Amino acid sequence: MGSTEKTKLNDVGLVKCPFNNNGGIEQHQANGTPAGKLTTAGNMTSPPGPRGVPVFGQAFNLDMDHMHLTFMEWQKRFGDMFMFKILGKHFMVVSHPDILRKLFATCEHANAFNDRAHSFMNKYVIHNSKDILFRNMDDKQQFLKNAATNFFENQLVEEKWFYSAVTDEIRLLVSEIECLIDREVDIIGIMDKLVIKIMGLVLTGNRITESSREFDSLAGFIVPANELATVKNASVLTKLPMLRKVPGKLKNLYDALEAKKNDLREVFLNGTGQCERGLVFMLRNLRVTMGMEGGESWIDDDFIMGVVMDLIPAAILPLQNILSVLFLVLVHHPEVQNKIRGELTSLNADVRIDDIMKLPYIDACILELKRFHTPLPVSARHCNRSGDAMFENYNIPKNTEIFSNLFGIHHDERFFNDPWSYKPERFIAEDGSRVGPEHPVMKNMVVMGVGPRRCVGSTFSEKVMFLVVTILMKNFRLCSNRQQELPPCDPRKFTSGIVTKAPDFKCVFQPA
Structure with missing residues (x-):
């Protein structure tokens, strides 16, 4: 051009x-x-x-x-x-x-x-679009989305059990890292495993281990799902769905995904490892409640399975990949680590989820990480399927697919000064508190999208990152690996995918 x-x-x-x-x-x-x-x-x-x-x-x-x-x-x-x-x-x-x-x-x-x-x-x-993420915005989609939002952003916080269990999981990780002091550590691999455990906890209400069937099922489903859903593969298959039956790479991916999907259903919907507090139980309980109230119990197992599969691109991959960037940022910025530890000295006890409001710099670090990285650089595509529509004197033809260029917004100098630098201070007010929702930097943050399609669980991911940062930084200093050149901390060079991630690297933990 x-x-x-x-x-x-x-x-x-x-x-x-x-x-x-x-x-x-x-x-x-x-x-x-x-x-x-x-x-x-x-x-x-x-x-x-x-x-x-x-x-x-x-x-x-x-x-x-x-x-x-x-x-x-x-x-x-x-x-x-x-x-x-x-x-x-x-x-x-x-x-x-x-x-x-x-x-x-x-x-x-x-x-x-x-x-x-x-x-x-x-x-x-997804069976007949029975889910939240890929389904058209009808009453059933909005009902399920509201239920999932309430679960992630209210129920998990109010009932305390979830973030207490996440804290225990991270403290167990601290014990493991203490045995690796001054050694090369694959921090991305460690964080990937931690997130799978956390999501197993979300689904079942119970903590899972690396040797459990739940862990293997989630980990096994992520790989083919991530590969098949890349823009390139998904676009080809949308145009030519018959390729899922033609011997070759796409057929192998589709067959692998179907096998892992069946395993996921068997483990999380038909298994016996559920308790009365996980997401699967919540959805099944919602189905029962609807029936008791004389409503239509349309939330069948296909819908529940669709919501479970939605968590892969909407929760697991973003959380895994943003944690990979978090540790790359911390290795590149030891001064940020020092400020985090300095703020943690204000606490007289172990870190708890309620402490997030007392630690504005750490809160700002997480917000800046989400802006700087923008894990989903381009949003899931919207589409005006119902017909042509006018918007600001422009005709938007029927079936136009609409991208929100979130990465472009978060790295535009009109909205964020020095956008290619990691600067948590941009979210700190003059009095030392975190800026409020009406501040320009907050109004220009669109990491999770806008409107009724806004991603579920933004508060959930921020709270998990808060616990990871505070507990690990209170115990360790993170240093670069002397035997390996550290990848650049430049979001334009991150590894591509549905959700971008930091290039593979190893680091070294030392006592704080």
């Missing part, structure tokens, strides 16, 4: 950049300078964007593994909302927090924009 392509968008060399920094609509010249207000009501034009080649569109220009980086470059040329085609299909990208809120929460077509595109995952992996 050469620099002259932009002038081809219309005959006078103008591109339409839908939003300026104040949320208004502007028209821009090819060099990006304002060229007067767009005032034509009912203008049925599409948003600007790169045209690509006939038929294929941008199929050969978009790196599926690093879409967020390509989108950042296109945003500079075409504005905060642009559109492109691949094989005749429309895709739209939004790179401004205010536009996202308007598009998905407050505009008249917000409900339509919150639907999901048809995909291989919701048809062939």
